[in-house]
Amino acid sequence: MAREDKLVKLKIDNVYKEYQGRNGKVVALNGVSLDIAENEFICVVGPSGCGKSTLLNIIAGLLEPTSGAVYLDGKQIEGTGVERGVVFQQYALFPWRTVIKNVMFGLEMKKVPKDKAEEIARKYIKAVGLEGFEHSYPKELSGGMKQRVAIARAYAANPEVLLLDEPFGALDAQTRVQLQTELLNTWEQEKKTCFFITHDVDEAIILAQRVIIMSARPGRIKRIVDIDIPYPRTQETKSDPRFLELKAEIWNEVYQEFLAVRK
Numbered sequence: 001m002a003r004e005d006k007l008v009k010l011k012i013d014n015v016y017k018e019y020q021g022r023n024g025k026v027v028a029l030n031g032v033s034l035d036i037a038e039n040e041f042i043c044v045v046g047p048s049g050c051g052k053s054t055l056l057n058i059i060a061g062l063l064e065p066t067s068g069a070v071y072l073d074g075k076q077i078e079g080t081g082v083e084r085g086v087v088f089q090q091y092a093l094f095p096w097r098t099v100i101k102n103v104m105f106g107l108e109m110k111k112v113p114k115d116k117a118e119e120i121a122r123k124y125i126k127a128v129g130l131e132g133f134e135h136s137y138p139k140e141l142s143g144g145m146k147q148r149v150a151i152a153r154a155y156a157a158n159p160e161v162l163l164l165d166e167p168f169g170a171l172d173a174q175t176r177v178q179l180q181t182e183l184l185n186t187w188e189q190e191k192k193t194c195f196f197i198t199h200d201v202d203e204a205i206i207l208a209q210r211v212i213i214m215s216a217r218p219g220r221i222k223r224i225v226d227i228d229i230p231y232p233r234t235q236e237t238k239s240d241p242r243f244l245e246l247k248a249e250i251w252n253e254v255y256q257e258f259l260a261v262r263k
């Protein structure tokens with residue numbers, strides 16, 4: 001099916017955002033428009049400060065655009081909502097809750113009966129390889145394990161859209177690769193619309209159907225690259241000639257923007 005035939009899940013329509021900074025006005029986003037199809041996996045790359053997190057926070061409803069709007073299923077987003085789950089780089093777990101209680105949080109909010117909530121939580125705890133740690137507290141877990149809990153929690157709440165802001169940014173390279181694989185497996189089994197920010201071009205290509213390259217501040221969409229590598233993708237995909245070609249292309253675009261920031 002051609003993309004234009006697919007249902008538009010998220011419509012980002014001419015979003016402009018400015019902040020009142022210490023030294024005056026800062027234009028973070030300048031006219032960003034993008035249609036994201038249902039169940040599409042989008043990765044966003046771009047130099048530091050180009051407005052990636054600002055855009056994600058606007059989609060999450062945590063920030064309001066100065067002008068323009070974002071629509072979910074045709075309805076303008078105003079504030080946060082259970083149909084949008086967010087995973088940040090810092091795990092944002094409740095320290096006083098065990099792993100299973102953290103994962104059950106969104107289900108409790110939705111008033112899912114306790115037995116059912118526990119069953120769902122266990123399923124996702126298993127999916128992220130944390131069986132046996134159900135009753136551990138966040139302080140007893142490594143960074144990678146905490147991020148697994150955050151992903152299990154986001155999936156368990158069954159949002160329609162997952163917004164992930166550099167979720168693996170603070171992890172070591174091996175854990176990062178493992179979590180990419182787990183996220184890919186989960187997404188292939190239970191598709192969701194994913195909007196994933198990363199600084200890592202390899203990560204963007206291995207995960208995404210489309211990579212959005214943003215320009216240096218004020219952020220605009222510079223280029224959209226279709227990742228025409230079939231799923232299932234594995235870590236071996238990273239040595240595929242097409243992968244290497246796309247990597248060189250995207251890296252070069254991002255590097256030019258990085259240089260523009262440094263000027």
Ligand SMILES: Nc1ncnc2c1ncn2[C@@H]1O[C@H](COP(=O)(O)OP(=O)(O)OP(=O)(O)O)[C@@H](O)[C@H]1O
Binds near residue numbers: 020047054
């Ligand atoms: N609350 C704020 N007040 C003033 N300026 C802000 C505020 N939040 C962000 N900015 C500015 O807006 C621009 C975009 O910030 P944003 O965090 O969205 O970028 P980013 O692309 O996510 O950066 P990074 O890759 O470093 O996380 C930056 O120049 C930043 O300094």
